[in-house]
Amino acid sequence: MTNGPNENDKTRFRELAEQAASLVPAKLVQLPLWPDEKRGAPNAILRSAVFSGGKPITSVRVRHEHKLLPVLPPFAVYYTGPQLYQPDLDVCLELWHRCRLSPLGDVSTFHARSLLRALGRHTGKANYEDLRSSIRALIGAEIEVKHRDAEGRTRGYVGHLVESLAYDDGTQQWRVRVNPEIAKLFAPSEHTWLPVSARLALGKGYLAKWVHGYFSTHRSPLPISVEHLRGLSGSSAGRLRKFREGLKAALEDVAAVERADGRVFAWRIDENDMVHVTRGR
Numbered sequence: 001m002t003n004g005p006n007e008n009d010k011t012r013f014r015e016l017a018e019q020a021a022s023l024v025p026a027k028l029v030q031l032p033l034w035p036d037e038k039r040g041a042p043n044a045i046l047r048s049a050v051f052s053g054g055k056p057i058t059s060v061r062v063r064h065e066h067k068l069l070p071v072l073p074p075f076a077v078y079y080t081g082p083q084l085y086q087p088d089l090d091v092c093l094e095l096w097h098r099c100r101l102s103p104l105g106d107v108s109t110f111h112a113r114s115l116l117r118a119l120g121r122h123t124g125k126a127n128y129e130d131l132r133s134s135i136r137a138l139i140g141a142e143i144e145v146k147h148r149d150a151e152g153r154t155r156g157y158v159g160h161l162v163e164s165l166a167y168d169d170g171t172q173q174w175r176v177r178v179n180p181e182i183a184k185l186f187a188p189s190e191h192t193w194l195p196v197s198a199r200l201a202l203g204k205g206y207l208a209k210w211v212h213g214y215f216s217t218h219r220s221p222l223p224i225s226v227e228h229l230r231g232l233s234g235s236s237a238g239r240l241r242k243f244r245e246g247l248k249a250a251l252e253d254v255a256a257v258e259r260a261d262g263r264v265f266a267w268r269i270d271e272n273d274m275v276h277v278t279r280g281r
Contacts, residue, residue: 029180031100038193039093042185044075046213049234051089053210070231081141086209091134104180138162201257208250223274
């Protein structure tokens with residue numbers, strides 16, 4: 001017959017229980033509950049080249065190691081992982097959208113076919129593999145976002161965009177998990193809701209999608225130089241002239257999409273190569 005716990009054991013058990021209880025979050029953490037027709041994203045991501053506005057040059061993704069990305073203040077963004085592009089952002093936005101209804105850290109379950117359809121993609125075998133490839137890249141991507149407030153204090157997030165994926169090709173049931181700490185990037189004044197209709201309408205316009213995301217983070221955008229936008233977008237255009245031509249086409253595409261949805265988006269590039277954008281309802 002074994003002896004039960006003695007008084008010292010009981011005291012130790014109580015201490016361990018109190019310690020464990022102190023580690024449990026005081027409340028469940030969720031992403032903001034934006035409406036179904038929107039997709040939420042942190043401004044620090046939309047204003048940088050975490051998801052490049054350029055097109056892939058090869059099928060092999062370039063890998064970055066703690067790369068400091070150009071971004072507007074008050075943010076600083078460092079990136080480690082495979083190069084991500086706008087189609088990867090579409091996937092990421094859709095995953096965050098589905099995870100927003102549950103506490104972060106919980107598993108969100110859905111059918112892969114529904115995800116492809118929401119992205120406006122076909123449901124052939126190659127599309128499923130492309131989808132898995134994007135999610136693998138998101139899981140392998142690590143960002144560090146630092147934010148300096150008006151009082152000079154810095155806070156930040158270091159982690160992945162998506163934590164894990166489990167899938168079953170038989171049932172097409174996929175299970176995704178997102179790190180609860182990423183909610184820190186979705187503070188009320190530090191994230192933007194993008195109309196999903198605009199992202200779909202812009203189709204394969206890589207730079208147009210980046211331009212749309214960038215200017216959506218500003219209610220009244222300040223003028224910005226073409227060269228600065230080239231750096232922020234992560235464009236691979238070697239010559240500024242080439243980028244400028246692509247930027248003009250992208251701005252016009254965004255303007256057309258915004259007008260179709262009843263929103264104002266007017267743009268011009270002045271004699272000093274500064275981009276002026278006016279947007280609103």
